[in-house]
Amino acid sequence: MTYQPIVPLSGYAGWKVLTRTMETQKAAFTASATVQSDEEYFRENIGNISSAEELVSDYKLLKVALGAFGLDDDIQNKFFIKKVLEEGTISEDAFANKLTDSRYSDLASAFGFDFTPPNTALSSFSDEILTQYEDRQFELAVGDSDETYRFALNVQRELPELAAEDGSENTKWYTIIGNEALATVVRTGLGLPESVASLDVDQQLTVYKQKAQQVFGSDDVSQFTDSENVEKLIKYYLLREQVMNGSTATSSSSIALTLLQNASSFSARF
Structure with missing residues (x-):
């Protein structure tokens, strides 16, 4: 068992x-x-x-x-x-x-x-x-309870590794775009609509980089070698998912909305 x-x-x-x-x-x-x-x-x-x-x-x-x-x-x-x-x-x-x-x-x-x-x-x-194998299977088991946590765990493990790799920043972005699990968290965490995934990959690259610049102050994937930036991305992803899915916990949803609004206000100043 x-x-x-x-x-x-x-x-x-x-x-x-x-x-x-x-x-x-x-x-x-x-x-x-x-x-x-x-x-x-x-x-x-x-x-x-x-x-x-x-x-x-x-x-x-x-x-x-x-x-x-x-x-x-x-x-x-x-x-x-x-x-x-x-x-x-x-x-x-x-x-x-x-x-x-x-x-x-x-x-x-x-x-x-x-x-x-x-x-x-x-x-x-x-x-x-x-x-x-242990890492991946644990993520799958967590996902049986809540799929968003499986995606979050995957990003917590994979994104810093990708960010630390040699190669151009554009190549790293293309890797994210081509990996559904990574793309889901990054796209949602940045506040981009799911429809972005239907764009040409070069168009997606432009959109991702522009939004990352707005939210994090940098359009480099390498910034995610910093665990604080990874946690911030995961936080935004989970809060936005909670709001979009209409959480039944009103107080939690209100807190999530407030945090997102504050984050948007902060990003707009840069």
């Missing part, structure tokens, strides 16, 4: 409770029988896998591999995943490098089936993948 994380409140108040109890709740989740069974099987068998074909042919190993990168829904798309893994990322023309969603190139790079031997032969490999 898998431990189900407890989130007793909604909105930003619930987020603060979740972050305060995160360590304890995640430990309980990781210790649950289902997660332990998945991890034990992966540790015992992944070292024997030397090809993409072998990996996609083992359901239990593939489940953990995809789960570590938030690609759980692709468990039945074996031909697609095999192609991603087989071509790797070394070649610029590799299949994963052509996909907008960077999770596929991350998956291909991690397993390294375009190397001999692949990364599965490394002694540290299982620990690295299972750490990611």
Whole structure:
């Protein structure tokens, strides 16, 4: 049986409770029988896998591999995943490098089936993948209670990593735009309508950068190496979601609206 994380409140108040109890709740989740069974099987068998074909042919190993990168829904798309893994990322023309969603190139790079031997032969490999698996699966479990918290946890983990990467700021923005989970939080947190997602990617880039400049005083993604800016983004995201969804807690909604109005007034002065 898998431990189900407890989130007793909604909105930003619930987020603060979740972050305060995160360590304890995640430990309980990781210790649950289902997660332990998945991890034990992966540790015992992944070292024997030397090809993409072998990996996609083992359901239990593939489940953990995809789960570590938030690609759980692709468990039945074996031909697609095999192609991603087989071509790797070394070649610029590799299949994963052509996909907008960077999770596929991350998956291909991690397993390294375009190397001999692949990364599965490394002694540290299982620990690295299972750490990611635990993070992602905990986020999914939290999302069963409230999907907004899953998105918030994902941004808390992924955005600082992206912000710290080498490369142009525009490339980082394109990565956000191409990642639904990141884009949802950033777009909502910046106060942009969902319709922005239907624009051409270059138009989206302009809109995102302009709004980030207004709200944060900078249009650089690198500013999110600062945990305070990440928390501010998550706060705005959760408050706006709470208001848009018509929370039944009138006082909480009123507080959320006041905070957002104050934030807008502050941003307008810059």
